[in-house]
Amino acid sequence: MAVNCFMDFQIMTKSFTSEFPHVERYVWTMVNQPNFKKVLGEIKQAESVPAVAKKPSQPTKPKAKEEPKKEAKKEAPKPQVEALAEEEEAPKPKAKNPLDLLPPSKMVLDEWKRLYSNTKTNFREVAIKGFWDMYDPEGYSLWFCDYKYNEENTVSFVTMNKVGGFLQRMDLARKYAFGKMLVIGSEPPFKVKGLWLFRGPEIPQFVLDECYDMELYEWTKVDISDEAQKERVSQMIEDFEPFEGEALLDAKCFK
Known part of the structure:
Protein backbone atom coordinates (compact mmCIF):
# COMPACT_ATOMS: atom_id res chain seq x y z
CA MET A 1 0.00 0.00 0.00
CA ALA A 2 2.82 2.39 0.91
CA VAL A 3 4.41 1.94 -2.53
CA ASN A 4 1.11 2.68 -4.29
CA CYS A 5 0.60 5.82 -2.20
CA PHE A 6 4.16 6.90 -2.89
CA MET A 7 3.60 6.66 -6.66
CA ASP A 8 0.65 9.06 -6.22
CA PHE A 9 2.67 11.37 -3.97
CA GLN A 10 5.22 11.85 -6.75
CA ILE A 11 2.63 13.83 -8.70
CA MET A 12 0.82 15.40 -5.74
CA THR A 13 1.99 18.66 -4.21
CA LYS A 14 2.37 19.32 -0.50
CA SER A 15 -0.56 21.75 -0.59
CA PHE A 16 -2.80 18.90 -1.72
CA THR A 17 -1.53 16.01 0.48
CA SER A 18 -1.50 18.15 3.65
CA GLU A 19 -5.27 17.80 3.66
CA PHE A 20 -4.74 14.11 4.43
CA PRO A 21 -2.30 14.22 7.39
CA HIS A 22 -2.76 10.58 8.48
CA VAL A 23 -2.09 9.22 4.99
CA GLU A 24 0.80 11.63 4.57
CA ARG A 25 2.41 10.55 7.88
CA TYR A 26 1.95 6.84 7.02
CA VAL A 27 3.54 7.18 3.57
CA TRP A 28 6.62 9.09 4.77
CA THR A 29 7.10 6.72 7.71
CA MET A 30 7.10 3.69 5.42
CA VAL A 31 9.22 4.99 2.54
CA ASN A 32 11.91 6.09 5.00
CA GLN A 33 12.35 2.56 6.33
CA PRO A 34 15.81 1.13 5.43
CA ASN A 35 14.40 -1.71 3.29
CA PHE A 36 12.21 0.71 1.27
CA LYS A 37 15.04 3.20 0.80
CA LYS A 38 17.29 0.37 -0.35
CA VAL A 39 14.90 -0.27 -3.27
CA LEU A 40 13.29 3.13 -3.92
CA GLY A 41 16.17 5.43 -3.08
CA GLU A 42 15.73 8.98 -1.75
CA ILE A 43 12.10 10.14 -1.92
CA LYS A 44 11.01 13.63 -3.02
CA GLN A 45 7.49 14.95 -3.35
CA ALA A 46 6.41 16.89 -6.42
CA GLU A 47 6.78 20.66 -6.03
CA SER A 48 4.22 21.46 -8.72
CA VAL A 49 1.63 19.60 -10.76
CA PRO A 50 3.36 18.29 -13.90
CA ALA A 51 1.97 19.56 -17.18
CA VAL A 52 0.25 16.95 -19.34
CA ALA A 53 1.66 17.00 -22.88
CA LYS A 54 -0.92 16.82 -25.63
CA LYS A 55 -0.40 14.46 -28.49
CA PRO A 56 -0.28 16.20 -31.87
CA SER A 57 -3.15 15.06 -34.07
CA GLN A 58 -2.10 13.06 -37.08
CA PRO A 59 -4.09 12.01 -40.12
CA THR A 60 -5.36 8.49 -39.92
CA LYS A 61 -3.64 6.18 -42.33
CA PRO A 62 -4.99 2.83 -43.38
CA LYS A 63 -3.03 0.09 -41.66
CA ALA A 64 -1.37 -2.43 -43.90
CA LYS A 65 -2.19 -6.00 -43.10
CA GLU A 66 0.65 -7.64 -41.31
CA GLU A 67 1.15 -11.15 -40.24
CA PRO A 68 0.82 -11.28 -36.46
CA LYS A 69 4.21 -11.78 -34.83
CA LYS A 70 4.54 -14.57 -32.39
CA GLU A 71 6.53 -13.58 -29.36
CA ALA A 72 7.75 -15.87 -26.69
CA LYS A 73 5.84 -15.35 -23.48
CA LYS A 74 8.01 -13.70 -20.90
CA GLU A 75 7.33 -13.99 -17.23
CA ALA A 76 6.55 -10.58 -15.81
CA PRO A 77 9.36 -9.42 -13.52
CA LYS A 78 8.47 -9.34 -9.86
CA PRO A 79 8.20 -5.92 -8.25
CA GLN A 80 11.41 -4.96 -6.46
CA VAL A 81 9.72 -4.70 -3.06
CA GLU A 82 8.25 -8.20 -3.43
CA ALA A 83 11.60 -9.62 -4.54
CA LEU A 84 13.30 -8.00 -1.54
CA ALA A 85 10.69 -9.45 0.84
CA GLU A 86 11.22 -12.96 -0.61
CA GLU A 87 14.97 -12.60 -0.22
CA GLU A 88 14.60 -11.62 3.43
CA GLU A 89 12.14 -14.42 4.21
CA ALA A 90 14.16 -17.19 2.53
CA PRO A 91 15.10 -19.70 5.27
CA LYS A 92 18.78 -20.08 6.00
CA PRO A 93 20.20 -23.58 5.48
CA LYS A 94 20.25 -25.53 8.74
CA ALA A 95 23.74 -26.09 10.14
CA LYS A 96 24.82 -29.73 10.12
CA ASN A 97 25.24 -31.54 13.40
CA PRO A 98 28.97 -32.18 14.00
CA LEU A 99 28.16 -35.84 14.61
Whole structure:
Protein backbone atom coordinates (compact mmCIF):
# COMPACT_ATOMS: atom_id res chain seq x y z
CA MET A 1 0.00 0.00 0.00
CA ALA A 2 2.82 2.39 0.91
CA VAL A 3 4.41 1.94 -2.53
CA ASN A 4 1.11 2.68 -4.29
CA CYS A 5 0.60 5.82 -2.20
CA PHE A 6 4.16 6.90 -2.89
CA MET A 7 3.60 6.66 -6.66
CA ASP A 8 0.65 9.06 -6.22
CA PHE A 9 2.67 11.37 -3.97
CA GLN A 10 5.22 11.85 -6.75
CA ILE A 11 2.63 13.83 -8.70
CA MET A 12 0.82 15.40 -5.74
CA THR A 13 1.99 18.66 -4.21
CA LYS A 14 2.37 19.32 -0.50
CA SER A 15 -0.56 21.75 -0.59
CA PHE A 16 -2.80 18.90 -1.72
CA THR A 17 -1.53 16.01 0.48
CA SER A 18 -1.50 18.15 3.65
CA GLU A 19 -5.27 17.80 3.66
CA PHE A 20 -4.74 14.11 4.43
CA PRO A 21 -2.30 14.22 7.39
CA HIS A 22 -2.76 10.58 8.48
CA VAL A 23 -2.09 9.22 4.99
CA GLU A 24 0.80 11.63 4.57
CA ARG A 25 2.41 10.55 7.88
CA TYR A 26 1.95 6.84 7.02
CA VAL A 27 3.54 7.18 3.57
CA TRP A 28 6.62 9.09 4.77
CA THR A 29 7.10 6.72 7.71
CA MET A 30 7.10 3.69 5.42
CA VAL A 31 9.22 4.99 2.54
CA ASN A 32 11.91 6.09 5.00
CA GLN A 33 12.35 2.56 6.33
CA PRO A 34 15.81 1.13 5.43
CA ASN A 35 14.40 -1.71 3.29
CA PHE A 36 12.21 0.71 1.27
CA LYS A 37 15.04 3.20 0.80
CA LYS A 38 17.29 0.37 -0.35
CA VAL A 39 14.90 -0.27 -3.27
CA LEU A 40 13.29 3.13 -3.92
CA GLY A 41 16.17 5.43 -3.08
CA GLU A 42 15.73 8.98 -1.75
CA ILE A 43 12.10 10.14 -1.92
CA LYS A 44 11.01 13.63 -3.02
CA GLN A 45 7.49 14.95 -3.35
CA ALA A 46 6.41 16.89 -6.42
CA GLU A 47 6.78 20.66 -6.03
CA SER A 48 4.22 21.46 -8.72
CA VAL A 49 1.63 19.60 -10.76
CA PRO A 50 3.36 18.29 -13.90
CA ALA A 51 1.97 19.56 -17.18
CA VAL A 52 0.25 16.95 -19.34
CA ALA A 53 1.66 17.00 -22.88
CA LYS A 54 -0.92 16.82 -25.63
CA LYS A 55 -0.40 14.46 -28.49
CA PRO A 56 -0.28 16.20 -31.87
CA SER A 57 -3.15 15.06 -34.07
CA GLN A 58 -2.10 13.06 -37.08
CA PRO A 59 -4.09 12.01 -40.12
CA THR A 60 -5.36 8.49 -39.92
CA LYS A 61 -3.64 6.18 -42.33
CA PRO A 62 -4.99 2.83 -43.38
CA LYS A 63 -3.03 0.09 -41.66
CA ALA A 64 -1.37 -2.43 -43.90
CA LYS A 65 -2.19 -6.00 -43.10
CA GLU A 66 0.65 -7.64 -41.31
CA GLU A 67 1.15 -11.15 -40.24
CA PRO A 68 0.82 -11.28 -36.46
CA LYS A 69 4.21 -11.78 -34.83
CA LYS A 70 4.54 -14.57 -32.39
CA GLU A 71 6.53 -13.58 -29.36
CA ALA A 72 7.75 -15.87 -26.69
CA LYS A 73 5.84 -15.35 -23.48
CA LYS A 74 8.01 -13.70 -20.90
CA GLU A 75 7.33 -13.99 -17.23
CA ALA A 76 6.55 -10.58 -15.81
CA PRO A 77 9.36 -9.42 -13.52
CA LYS A 78 8.47 -9.34 -9.86
CA PRO A 79 8.20 -5.92 -8.25
CA GLN A 80 11.41 -4.96 -6.46
CA VAL A 81 9.72 -4.70 -3.06
CA GLU A 82 8.25 -8.20 -3.43
CA ALA A 83 11.60 -9.62 -4.54
CA LEU A 84 13.30 -8.00 -1.54
CA ALA A 85 10.69 -9.45 0.84
CA GLU A 86 11.22 -12.96 -0.61
CA GLU A 87 14.97 -12.60 -0.22
CA GLU A 88 14.60 -11.62 3.43
CA GLU A 89 12.14 -14.42 4.21
CA ALA A 90 14.16 -17.19 2.53
CA PRO A 91 15.10 -19.70 5.27
CA LYS A 92 18.78 -20.08 6.00
CA PRO A 93 20.20 -23.58 5.48
CA LYS A 94 20.25 -25.53 8.74
CA ALA A 95 23.74 -26.09 10.14
CA LYS A 96 24.82 -29.73 10.12
CA ASN A 97 25.24 -31.54 13.40
CA PRO A 98 28.97 -32.18 14.00
CA LEU A 99 28.16 -35.84 14.61
CA ASP A 100 26.98 -36.15 11.00
CA LEU A 101 30.48 -35.15 9.89
CA LEU A 102 32.24 -37.97 11.78
CA PRO A 103 33.83 -40.76 9.73
CA PRO A 104 31.41 -43.62 8.93
CA SER A 105 31.09 -46.28 11.62
CA LYS A 106 30.68 -50.02 11.15
CA MET A 107 27.95 -49.84 13.82
CA VAL A 108 24.59 -48.77 12.41
CA LEU A 109 22.54 -47.54 15.35
CA ASP A 110 19.15 -48.30 13.78
CA GLU A 111 20.20 -51.92 13.18
CA TRP A 112 21.06 -52.32 16.86
CA LYS A 113 17.77 -50.71 17.95
CA ARG A 114 15.89 -53.04 15.62
CA LEU A 115 17.70 -56.11 17.00
CA TYR A 116 16.98 -54.98 20.58
CA SER A 117 13.27 -54.46 19.86
CA ASN A 118 12.74 -57.69 17.94
CA THR A 119 14.54 -60.10 20.29
CA LYS A 120 11.93 -61.72 22.53
CA THR A 121 13.73 -64.90 23.62
CA ASN A 122 17.34 -65.92 24.32
CA PHE A 123 18.12 -62.23 24.83
CA ARG A 124 21.65 -62.81 26.12
CA GLU A 125 22.58 -65.12 23.22
CA VAL A 126 20.96 -63.01 20.49
CA ALA A 127 20.70 -59.34 21.42
CA ILE A 128 23.65 -58.98 23.81
CA LYS A 129 25.96 -61.00 21.57
CA GLY A 130 24.73 -58.96 18.59
CA PHE A 131 25.44 -55.72 20.45
CA TRP A 132 29.09 -56.59 21.13
CA ASP A 133 29.53 -57.85 17.57
CA MET A 134 28.24 -54.50 16.27
CA TYR A 135 29.86 -52.18 18.81
CA ASP A 136 32.47 -49.83 17.34
CA PRO A 137 34.60 -48.13 20.04
CA GLU A 138 36.03 -45.76 17.42
CA GLY A 139 32.64 -44.48 16.29
CA TYR A 140 30.68 -44.76 19.56
CA SER A 141 31.20 -44.51 23.31
CA LEU A 142 29.44 -46.08 26.30
CA TRP A 143 28.67 -44.19 29.52
CA PHE A 144 27.33 -45.10 32.97
CA CYS A 145 25.28 -42.47 34.78
CA ASP A 146 24.30 -42.33 38.47
CA TYR A 147 21.72 -39.91 39.87
CA LYS A 148 23.36 -37.54 42.37
CA TYR A 149 20.38 -37.11 44.69
CA ASN A 150 19.02 -40.61 45.31
CA GLU A 151 18.12 -39.70 48.89
CA GLU A 152 15.27 -37.60 47.41
CA ASN A 153 13.74 -40.63 45.65
CA THR A 154 11.29 -41.55 48.42
CA VAL A 155 8.12 -41.99 46.29
CA SER A 156 8.19 -44.68 43.61
CA PHE A 157 5.89 -43.08 40.99
CA VAL A 158 7.56 -39.68 41.40
CA THR A 159 10.95 -41.28 40.81
CA MET A 160 9.70 -43.11 37.71
CA ASN A 161 8.12 -39.91 36.36
CA LYS A 162 11.43 -38.11 36.91
CA VAL A 163 13.22 -40.69 34.76
CA GLY A 164 10.47 -40.55 32.13
CA GLY A 165 10.82 -36.76 31.89
CA PHE A 166 14.57 -37.10 31.42
CA LEU A 167 14.05 -39.49 28.50
CA GLN A 168 11.53 -37.12 26.90
CA ARG A 169 14.00 -34.24 27.05
CA MET A 170 16.67 -36.49 25.50
CA ASP A 171 14.54 -36.80 22.35
CA LEU A 172 16.86 -34.30 20.63
CA ALA A 173 19.55 -37.02 20.66
CA ARG A 174 17.41 -39.90 19.37
CA LYS A 175 19.31 -40.11 16.07
CA TYR A 176 22.64 -40.39 17.91
CA ALA A 177 21.97 -42.34 21.12
CA PHE A 178 20.56 -45.43 22.83
CA GLY A 179 19.93 -45.59 26.57
CA LYS A 180 18.71 -47.77 29.45
CA MET A 181 17.56 -46.23 32.73
CA LEU A 182 16.98 -48.42 35.79
CA VAL A 183 15.10 -47.58 39.00
CA ILE A 184 16.54 -49.91 41.61
CA GLY A 185 15.29 -51.02 45.02
CA SER A 186 12.25 -52.61 46.64
CA GLU A 187 11.81 -49.76 49.13
CA PRO A 188 12.83 -46.07 49.26
CA PRO A 189 15.09 -44.30 48.74
CA PHE A 190 15.26 -45.68 45.21
CA LYS A 191 18.45 -45.56 43.14
CA VAL A 192 18.48 -44.34 39.54
CA LYS A 193 21.26 -45.63 37.29
CA GLY A 194 21.68 -45.63 33.54
CA LEU A 195 23.70 -46.77 30.56
CA TRP A 196 24.05 -44.64 27.40
CA LEU A 197 25.51 -45.26 23.98
CA PHE A 198 26.47 -42.04 22.16
CA ARG A 199 27.79 -41.39 18.67
CA GLY A 200 31.36 -40.16 18.92
CA PRO A 201 34.10 -40.53 21.55
CA GLU A 202 32.48 -38.13 24.05
CA ILE A 203 29.00 -37.13 25.22
CA PRO A 204 27.76 -34.80 22.44
CA GLN A 205 28.09 -31.16 23.42
CA PHE A 206 24.62 -30.23 22.14
CA VAL A 207 23.13 -32.79 24.56
CA LEU A 208 25.06 -31.30 27.49
CA ASP A 209 23.95 -27.80 26.45
CA GLU A 210 20.27 -28.52 25.79
CA CYS A 211 19.25 -31.19 28.32
CA TYR A 212 19.55 -29.76 31.84
CA ASP A 213 19.01 -33.23 33.43
CA MET A 214 22.53 -34.20 32.34
CA GLU A 215 24.07 -32.29 35.24
CA LEU A 216 21.91 -34.18 37.75
CA TYR A 217 23.97 -37.33 37.05
CA GLU A 218 27.55 -38.42 37.53
CA TRP A 219 28.88 -39.65 34.16
CA THR A 220 31.60 -42.30 33.82
CA LYS A 221 32.96 -43.55 30.52
CA VAL A 222 32.87 -47.34 30.21
CA ASP A 223 36.21 -49.10 29.85
CA ILE A 224 35.33 -52.12 27.71
CA SER A 225 38.75 -53.66 28.36
CA ASP A 226 37.50 -54.19 31.93
CA GLU A 227 35.41 -57.39 31.86
CA ALA A 228 33.48 -56.38 34.98
CA GLN A 229 32.36 -53.11 33.36
CA LYS A 230 31.54 -54.92 30.14
CA GLU A 231 29.36 -57.41 32.04
CA ARG A 232 27.62 -54.51 33.83
CA VAL A 233 26.77 -53.04 30.40
CA SER A 234 25.26 -56.37 29.31
CA GLN A 235 23.19 -56.67 32.49
CA MET A 236 21.79 -53.14 32.14
CA ILE A 237 20.81 -53.74 28.50
CA GLU A 238 18.94 -56.96 29.35
CA ASP A 239 17.34 -55.69 32.62
CA PHE A 240 19.14 -58.36 34.61
CA GLU A 241 17.63 -58.93 38.05
CA PRO A 242 18.66 -58.73 40.79
CA PHE A 243 20.89 -55.91 39.57
CA GLU A 244 23.89 -55.44 41.84
CA GLY A 245 22.00 -57.38 44.52
CA GLU A 246 18.77 -55.35 44.38
CA ALA A 247 15.36 -55.70 42.73
CA LEU A 248 14.38 -53.63 39.71
CA LEU A 249 11.45 -51.31 40.35
CA ASP A 250 11.40 -50.12 36.74
CA ALA A 251 13.48 -50.20 33.56
CA LYS A 252 13.06 -47.72 30.71
CA CYS A 253 14.65 -47.79 27.26
CA PHE A 254 15.53 -44.85 25.02
CA LYS A 255 15.73 -45.96 21.40
